[in-house]
Amino acid sequence: MWIDMLKSFLSIAAELTLLFIVISFAISLLQGVIPYEKIEKKLAGKNKFIGAMFAVLFAFITPFCSCSTIPVVVNMLKRKLPFGIVMVFLFSSPVLDPTILTIMGVVLGWKVSVIYTVLTSFLSIIIGFVLEFMGAEKYVKNVVMSGYEENSKKFNLKLAAQETLDLMKSVYPYLVIGAAIGAVIHGLVPTEFISSVFGRDNWWLIPLAAIVGIPLYIRLSSMIPISQILIMKGMALGPVMAMLISSAGASLPEVILLKSIFKKELVVMFVLSVVAMSTISGFIFYLI
Structure with missing residues (x-):
């Protein structure tokens, strides 16, 4: 059993490592030619739909992970960008990682990855505009946060390699942890148990998974290999995706950080919005 678990871990870790390095390097290289100033002008433009896109x-x-998004959000608020646009970024940034989405496509299937991207993007926009319509901006505190720097890098192989290495140090351990947890689930948890309890068409599993995912603080990079094993074991896709989105979209550390820039009313709205996004997405995956 232990040998099978080790083989499973090495197989998952090797595949994810290769994908992670190649994709991370390519993304870092491409970021050197992205016109950030033009994007910021679009964010602050009069057409809110274009700004949201x-x-x-x-x-x-x-x-960014959910926590490292906060300094960027503060900087956007300081620049007086529309509140709804800032909220769209806040909700979409932790769940839309090009490296992880590509790995998701390879591991879980490109159909799952595309649907996930469309759903999280669309729901982030809807939630951002709804919060703006509700006047939630009044619950933002006046906070100044340092540490955010403008992007000024160029198309540079050496810099891309360094950023890939830095990303490996910060994100890769979570991916390995996810592979290890997946291997343990694969080796120790009976397939019959997961398929019988979590593989049924029980609608209540989806909101339950969305709620459970938030305090777990499992990063998106860790959830991909775990999700792969759970689905292989027979767990329904709806609850898996609901937990994946909620664990990536919000976490206890992020909620604590948000409390420093948002009043409690907006913090509660944020958590409920992430649960709603996760639940709706889970039901859509359940239906298709």
Whole structure:
């Protein structure tokens, strides 16, 4: 059993490592030619729909975990960008990582990855505009946060390699942890148990998974290999994706950080919005 678990771990880790290095290097290289100033102008433009689309694009090309998104959000608020656009970025940034989305496509299938991207992008836009319509901007505190720097890098192989190495140090350990957890689940948890309990058409599993995912603080990079094993074991796709989105979209550390820039009313709205996004996405995956 232990040998099978080790083989499973090495197989998953080797595949993800190769994908991670290649994709991360390519993304880092391409970021050197991205016109960030033009994107920021679009974010602040009069056409809010176009601004929202560029907010999603900005979230996609600046892959952050839920916690490291906060300084960028503060900087956007300081620049007086529309509140709804800032919220679109806040919700979409942690869940739209080009490296992880590509790995998701390879591991879980490109159909799953495309649907996931479309759903999280669309729901982030809807939630951002709804919060703006509700007047949630009044719950933002006046906060000044340092440490955010403008992007001024160029198309540079050496810099891309260094950024890939830095990303390996910060993100890769979570991916390995996810592979290890997946290997343990694969070796120790009976297939019959997962398929019988979590593989049924029980609708309540989806909101439950969305709620459970938030306090777990499992990064998106860790959830991909775990999700792969759970699905292989027979767990329904809906609850898996609901947990994946909620664990990536919000976490206890992020909520604590948000409390420093948002009043409690907006923090509660944020958490409920992530649960709603996760639940809706889970049901859509459940239906298709």
